[in-house]
Amino acid sequence: MPNLLRKPSGDHGHVHRLTPQDAGWSYVGFDLHRLEAGETVHGLLEGREAILVIVEGKARIEAAGKDFGEMGERLSVFDKTPPHCLYVPPETPWTAVATTALTLAVCSAPSNGGRPARIIGPAGIDKVTRGKDANTRFIHPIAMEERDVADRLLVTEVFTPAGNWSSYPPHRHDEDDFPRMTYLEETYYHRLDPPQGFGFQRVFTEDRSLDETMTVEDGDLVLVPKGHHPCGAPYGYEMYYLNVMAGPLRKWRFENHPDHDWIAQRDTPST
Numbered sequence: 001m002p003n004l005l006r007k008p009s010g011d012h013g014h015v016h017r018l019t020p021q022d023a024g025w026s027y028v029g030f031d032l033h034r035l036e037a038g039e040t041v042h043g044l045l046e047g048r049e050a051i052l053v054i055v056e057g058k059a060r061i062e063a064a065g066k067d068f069g070e071m072g073e074r075l076s077v078f079d080k081t082p083p084h085c086l087y088v089p090p091e092t093p094w095t096a097v098a099t100t101a102l103t104l105a106v107c108s109a110p111s112n113g114g115r116p117a118r119i120i121g122p123a124g125i126d127k128v129t130r131g132k133d134a135n136t137r138f139i140h141p142i143a144m145e146e147r148d149v150a151d152r153l154l155v156t157e158v159f160t161p162a163g164n165w166s167s168y169p170p171h172r173h174d175e176d177d178f179p180r181m182t183y184l185e186e187t188y189y190h191r192l193d194p195p196q197g198f199g200f201q202r203v204f205t206e207d208r209s210l211d212e213t214m215t216v217e218d219g220d221l222v223l224v225p226k227g228h229h230p231c232g233a234p235y236g237y238e239m240y241y242l243n244v245m246a247g248p249l250r251k252w253r254f255e256n257h258p259d260h261d262w263i264a265q266r267d268t269p270s271t
Contacts, residue, residue: 005214006221016221027246028185029108035098043094049111050088051155057102063094063117077240078193082140085121089113109152109246120149137166145251154245163235169260170228184247186224190216197237203229228257
């Protein structure tokens, strides 16, 4: 069975550490740091760009020798305000000093460099509603392709109300066949409110050569190397996830599962 569900290594410090080598793929890396006020984390990635997402809390951040000041606003991810984010190019040292309890995500992918370190959020990140009825969810498109803020990285936040489905209908983006589809590896960093809750995520291919259904808890990380990957949030528990995607082309083109595409067709307004 593939190891698609990664549990945090505690609730303090460097609690998620995912490299492409560890994942068995080529592009996406993901790290998560949980710090107390006054603690510091440093980073530098060779040949890889990063987007630092302040999931919760506040920090003073320096990158490329520049002081970006105190960043962050929401103390709980479920405040649902757009996140403060910083783009960091390859070979660029950065430092974050927590000024409150801090949850900091480091999303990374290969890059040839050339972009400057710069703030890319919360300005420019607006809430978007997707789906309808029990398929409704709310999106913060941090670095999707309409924002020219990275070379390969695609990053977004999703809030799924209790009792609803997300990343649904089931869809896949595992073929390098643009414009029909793009190959994108993907991670899901999950949070639940209240935190004792749980959700479900299935990762499966149409031929069922991969078919895993996982119970996800607060703080878990799910890997999507290929296939369809819907999520469900039980009644009483709201689900958040931070998505990181990357592949050969920085475009998001997908296909719905043929058995379930009728749902998307029904929900698409006619013109």
